[in-house]
Amino acid sequence: MFYREVGQFKTSYAADQAIFPIRQDRIGLALILLVAFVAIPLLGGEFLIASVMIPFLILALAAIGLNILIGYTGLISLGTAAFMGVGAYACYKLSTLFPQVNILVWILTSGFIACAVGVVFGLPSLRIKGFYLAIATLAAQFFLQWCFGRVGWLYNYNPSGAIEVPGHSLFGVAVTGPSATPVTRYYVVLCIVVAMTWIASNLVHGRIGRNWMAVRDMDIAAQLMGIRLLPAKLLAFAVSSFYAGVAGALMVFIWLGAAEPEAFNINLSFLLLFMVIIGGLGSLLGSFFGAALIHILPIIVRAAPNALGLSVGSATVEHLTYVITGALIIFFLIVEPHGLARLWQIGKQKLRAWPFPY
Amino acid sequence: MSGGEILLDVEHVSLAFGGVRAINDVSFNIARGEIRAIIGPNGAGKTSMLNVINGFYHPQHGRISFHGKTRARMKPYEAASQGIARTFQNVALFKGMTTLDNILTGRSLKMRRNLFWQMLRHGPALAEEIEHRKFCEEIIDFLEIEHIRKAPVGTLPYGLQKRVELGRALAMEPTLLLLDEPMAGMNLEEKQDMSRFIVDVNQHFGTTIALIEHDIGVVMDLSDRIVVLEYGHKIADGTPDEVKSDQKVIDAYLGVAH
Amino acid sequence: MRTLNKAALALIATTALTASALPAAAEDSIFVPLFTYRTGPFAGSGISIADGMHDYLSMLNERDGGIGGVKIAVEECETGYDTKKGLECYEAVKPKHPVMVNPWSTGITLSLIPKASVDKTPILSMAYGLSASAMGDIFPWVFNPPDTYWDGMSMILKYIAAQEGGGMEKLKGKKIGYIYLDAGFGKEPLPFLEQLQKDYGFETKLYPVAPAEMQNQAAQWLNVRRDRPDYMVMYGWGALQPTAIKEAVKINYPMEKFLSIWWPSEEDAKGAGEGATGFKTLNWHAATANFPVIADIQKHVADKGKSQAPKAEIGTVLYNRGVYNSMLIAEAIRTAQKITGKKVVDGEDVRRGLEGLNVDAARLKELGMDGFAGPIKLTCADHNGHRPTFIQRFDGTKYVKVSDWIEPLNDKVEPLLQADAKAYAEKNPSWPKRTEACDSKP
């Protein structure tokens, strides 16, 4: 009744090629942005902003990167966390070598460094496919993580072996370090994530995105369309690693404040993979859904016993979180193998037909 | 039309997989503007021939000239950029994408805007996108698939998928279009439609077509010249009438089939 | 569906609300969150510590009705030794105004150090975390008593020298193997070792163990077999330790010459069976249950079924470590109450309490900890204490003290600490100068 495109005629291909051709979707997007930019900073508590929203957005950004690789180009990677690490360490090095430069510049630059490393590890993707490639990316995961710990130059030979984020400010407002308020940090992350999501959306809806999907769906036919596999795959690795790198830099600089190599361990790679699959392969919106589910669900599970006035041991809660996460992954795969994004579409379809289901 | 300018020249091509000889010293040519059929029983090496032409397989012996240029080993995407398009025996569409997107990938080579503009998707990139959309819409109109424009092709019936695949190949504005059994598995009505499209493509766009097809009736009606393969050897080459009356062809193929 | 989105938002909102609504109920108590890890790869070490910390504070609540008449609100938050979860725990407890945090992970400590002064919440990282945070002038909010890892290394080396029959000069020409967790904690002593190696002319051989490879150390110990170091020193954690001890037994390394920093538990050594006898670790407190304080825990907590600890665990090394940690928490709160005259103290007060912390022999006796540990006194400048420790030897079932108290090499540690603390502050251009006043007159 309310969600219907009837009566919305497009008079130009430009309007029809728009990413959100339906008016209600555009309104919905505006509403979400309004909530994200206004309501949450105004009404949300510090915990919501610092421990829910900031990590959620950063993880969603990394998930978008991974989704470009897996969901759009069909290349499975288990090394995302390592590329995030490259971004983080690059940003640390750059910002300590040239502290006077605007930190945002370094966060984006570190994305390009992650991008270069990603391309190197993407090279084997021409020869190997599927699960074999997945295992090959584990080489990147473990090798890079080892480098973070072993190459002293990367962490400025700190005796703690960790990278510690110095305070940086932007137009006089602290954005990193302890004196940066959660709201400031939230805005920095939000702006970067919104901008990069917009760019990702542009990419996947244009020629490059079509080329990626062509490679994913049928690489042989893609070649016949004149698509060269290696450049297409490497571009996917590059863009994906760029997103991972920026997410990694944000993770350390805006979220954690300090990090050891273990922060980029294999479990983070796995979590990101869950987010992408549960959210929906080949869907940017799905990356957000997936990140929300995987990051926020455990928080709710942990908070639930307290909220219900039950006294459950913290370890038990943690075990239950594992059980529930695992069960949910299986449950979602069974109920909707195409992820939350598909559920969302089905929901929209139902709404379109409502109140007359047929 | 035969006797016109030679577009593609296949000279003494042989191809083997391990010990199996798929094509054995085959020569023939395709003239600009004609509809050339390749027929033969199953396993005669027809599809392998197409794969050689568009660079998937590299023959051990022989030469192929396209546009008068002899080529060494060529990659499929190079064949594409020289203007060779192709459809497949078993539909090879991009199943996760819509009809429109599938056809738009055919325009990939014609789109020039770089990564930067693609990221912004405004200005030149959008203008380019719209311009190519217009071209694709013409193809969609031509193939009468307007109603499935936004449908994911994986969900379409087989006949329509074949049509979309043809559309995708046409979007490349090819000089030479290779069709691998475009009517396999179609009913009579669909076959008639497809035949009409093929003739129209040939006549309106002037596209040269090489066609593999099992339905001899269709082949005889459509094609200007026919080459007949059997067990990797060429056994006949000529106009439909010539081929029809060739004794070797009748023995090897037509005689058995009919 | 739009409603779905709303539902999700509502859910988030409720969690955020519940998280911030809880402290209202506990106005007249002192909130002490305990970051623990009973799960994950390091759970083996984490569980006993968590139980010890928890039980001592519960005992104070049960026996004395809290500290100075105010109940302590204890809440565990599971970190799994994961920095991200640790930060989440920190944000979750922050609205409830904790008087201090005990991160129990070097990674989490490093992330929290910059936040401490901003959020006015002191950090007690007992014998772990950033060594340099011992310098109270630069890190007014961070405390790491009773020893840094550098102190620990110096005491181990001193003990080795004594075994060789003399002072540090006896180390000359010796070969010392160092097997460590290849992460922040294990790497911290490296610059210190390098320094001492130059000063005393011994040779070090390094055997890093990656966190992912803790249970796969065959190659490291083969290297040990090849290099034949005179002594082996271990800085391990979690599953690294039992595996290392087993491997050492396997290659017939003389266990009497295998020494560790203070983290191995009885369980870690027991796995290797008889062969582990002679294995030595540093410690600064007792590893038995024969103290009034433990008896009180037994009586007021364990016997009432309020402890998660199995009976056999009470009085073990790491359990007692947890008890000692909670004793420091409690004494800091008590000192804060004394200094401020307030009953319900806050983070700022407890920071002052920690700087004024003075647990002398008499006080230990009052606490039922006579002989449990040595006295400790912190000051505004010294947030560590650099207390002496002793060597305990594994006799097949338990650890037995086999040495006198060994003083750390303060003259070696101090300059490094200072340089390191300075470097830390310099690398962070906006690092705040100490503005916090000092209560105790030097």
Next chain:
Amino acid sequence: MHILYLIFVDPFVQMAGAPDLLVQTLWEGLVGGVLYALIALGFVLIFKASGVFNFAQGIMMVFAALTLVGLYEKGVPAWLALILAIGIMYLLALAVERVVLRPLVNQPDIMLFMATFGLTYLLIGLGEFVFGGNPKEMPVAALGLPKGSLDFKILGGLVSLQKIDIAAAVIASAMVAGLALFFQHTRIGRALRAVADDHQAALSVGISLNQIWVIVWFTAGIVALATGIMWGARSDVSFALQVISLKALPVLILGGFTSVPGAIVGGLIIGIGEKLGEFYWGPLVGGGIESWLAYVLALAFLLFKPEGLFGEKIIERI
């Protein structure tokens, strides 16, 4: 030049100089390799029969061992605990077939792969929930496994073989032989091979695919239990072992996903290769290279032979 000497000459000089250490290194690598191979073996069984890339194989190993040790710690005699653990692996196989495989049949491979990820989390949570997260000691003696070592004074030094490691090698070999016999000579075994070759064909000769799945997951569970006991005896039983079990993945790359001999040979190559690498070349870069060496070896190998050691060459058809 010096660096080249250190890389290409010095390690071999060391090998020749102390042959006892070389033999010891090879032995350690062999034992590690046997354990990797066993994990890979369980994986191959499942992949062959159901086409599922079972990421949870490593966790099944820890879960099986944890069940055994957990029951033992709760006072169950070792032999009974062993039987119960086997029983629980059977229940697990049943549950996996019913809850995971059956509803997801005909889904793309990646979905089943993800489902085993879910299974991984489920098993970790469940295992720790029931038995606690603290590392547990494998009751080696109670299970009748040998302790101690055999020392040989040869090659100008000492080569020391742990009896438990010898037992591991023997049990692994026996298990592989047993599986081979099972596949060759029993009706179920032949059925399993039929399924591996062609699902449709297997169905048409009247074999229930569901039963096959249960059997195959159960077999993989038993292999996992044996691996868990062996590895648990070398260190402790805890979920920290899970990361090590990932090493089975490069083994699979070397051996191919469907080849049992490939899994074994691949396991040995990876096991021995990483020990040699860590021992002789690791010190050049500060050690600890074992965490990635196996993966990089596998990656390098893949570039030259993408189908694995024993895998069939894939010819792409259009």
